[in-house]
Amino acid sequence: EAQVTQNPRYLITVTGKKLTVTCSQNMNHEYMSWYRQDPGLGLRQIYYSMNVEVTDKGDVPEGYKVSRKEKRNFPLILESPSPNQTSLYFCASALSQGFSEQYFGPGTRLTVT
Amino acid sequence: QQPVQSPQAVILREGEDAVINCSSSKALYSVHWYRQKHGEAPVFLMILLKGGEQKGHEKISASFNEKKQQSSLYLTASQLSYSGTYFCGTEILKGGSEKLVFGKGTKLTVNP
Numbered sequence: 001e002a003q004v005t006q007n008p009r010y011l012i013t014v015t016g017k018k019l020t021v022t023c024s025q026n027m028n029h030e031y032m033s034w035y036r037q038d039p040g041l042g043l044r045q046i047y048y049s050m051n052v053e054v055t056d057k058g059d060v061p062e063g064y065k066v067s068r069k070e071k072r073n074f075p076l077i078l079e080s081p082s083p084n085q086t087s088l089y090f091c092a093s094a095l096s097q098g099f100s101e102q103y104f105g106p107g108t109r110l111t112v113t
Numbered sequence: 114q115q116p117v118q119s120p121q122a123v124i125l126r127e128g129e130d131a132v133i134n135c136s137s138s139k140a141l142y143s144v145h146w147y148r149q150k151h152g153e154a155p156v157f158l159m160i161l162l163k164g165g166e167q168k169g170h171e172k173i174s175a176s177f178n179e180k181k182q183q184s185s186l187y188l189t190a191s192q193l194s195y196s197g198t199y200f201c202g203t204e205i206l207k208g209g210s211e212k213l214v215f216g217k218g219t220k221l222t223v224n225p
Contacts, residue, residue, distance in 0.1 A: 042115065042217035043155070043200060090154060098142060098204055098211050104154035
């Protein structure tokens, strides 16, 4: 089954404790992206990757890192999480950035205390 | 540079029609529409490219007016299953590359 998987689905952590949210897709998609969703603000892009080893900042990249060492994986790293990073995070993949349907993962709800 | 969606929320009775608008101040290459049900991930509905085309998906259709930099989503004879938040994503040129930027969403509630 074609899908985007994220782990963990739920995470409660403390300020400053490094964490990684994994994202994997099995559709051989070139493009992958991370979004955060906050009430009333819609989906805001954090980082995206056009292909392996190619990543770029989205609209809200501060406090996040990503890497794309393999085509299927695109982990999101929070080196020193802060409470303002409490949010719902979605990973998405697509054949390409433009003119292409994005497939979203199930989401990761992160709480930073 | 998020696109502006209107209305922010709409409540319908089953069988009624609705229109959701998406406007951008930037030149658009394409407009994407997604629906997100409560507690779930967004799901793709359709993409509209430059050229003012209109596309359909079940009883949901959309148009793209390139001149007005606006897209509209039409929901006809709404069903309970149409409830959710609808997001438009506009593809714009930013920093020398094309980027997809989503609006804040329109919450649609369909009641029996």
